[in-house]
Amino acid sequence: MKQEELDNRLSEIEGELLGVERTADTRIFLSCESEKVYAVCKFLFEELQLRFVISTGVDAEHCFEVLHHFTNDESGCIVTVKAMIGDRETPELESIAPLIPGAEWIEREMHDILGINFRNHPNLRRLILDDDWPEGVYPLRKDVKV
Amino acid sequence: MNWKLWSLKKSIWVFHVNAGACNNCDIEIVNLLTPRFDVERFGIKLVGSPRHADALLVTGAGTRQAAVRLREVYRQTAKPCVVFCMGACACGTGIFEGGYHIAGPVDKIIKEVDPNAIIAYVPGCPPKPEAMISGVVKALSAL
Secondary structure, eight states: OOHHHHHHHHHHTGGGSSEEEEEETTEEEEEEOGGGHHHHHHIIIIISOOEEEEEEEEEOSSSEEEEEEEEETTTTEEEEEEEEEOOSSSOEEEOSTTTOGGGHHHHHHHHHHHOOEEETOSOOOOOSSOTTOOTTOOTTSTTOOO | OOHHHHHHHHSOEEEEEESSOOSHHHHHHHHHHSTTTOGGGGTOEEOSOGGGOSEEEEESOOBHHHHHHHHHHHHHSOSSOEEEEESHHHHHOGGGTTOTTBOOOHHHHHHHHOTTOEEEEEOSSSOOHHHHHHHHHHHHHHO
16 A cells, blocks of 8 residues: 555554654664554554564563564555563563464564563473573673573 | 594584674685685585584674573584684684674683683684685694
């Protein structure tokens, strides 16, 4: 879809969001509560037919950030759904893998190295750490010294 | 030189082990076998099993997951054998030094199995095929 149409459709869900940040014409960040990530991703993926690119997990010291990146083919616009997880002890987020099978592995990877638990993930096994890596040590957390 | 070593050096068969390489060194090793360099003219042949091999070509920094497999492959290799550390990562873990996933460098992993292992180093990122051939020749002439 054209960029104007995308902008109009995105304004439909503005009430669900904490804020919309636009850093360029074709770069949009949608901040939302961690409970609403699934619904927002469902809207982008099924209603707007955006393509899922990848997810990013960040340890931002006071919280964890999970960013799901989507792209609109026609205008090249990248829409990022940004969720902050405040609970550092047991970080949890709704998995988008039941909706988007392509997100399964990146969520397993984030679970491996940041320790974020994805609810309703179909198969949250270890993916990239080695077999005898100790349980409960998440190497990309800021407070872990390996 | 005893006859066994003399005969083995005539035609060394190599087994390629990827211990967590980025594939760059591996591609250069494949390059050795193409008509441009064609190491088979020196009798160097890539084989499919460590039990057939006289030398191991090890690439990669030696990740924790790969270290176990690398030790097992070394145990299975017929002795005497030479271990070639191909590339900067295999020689000294390169840019991955101190990483949480690193058990290497490769010589440290091999020496846990056999402290007297014969190890040759070919640095570079990746080493040129000419450098690899030169490394093999130098290692063989040192034996």
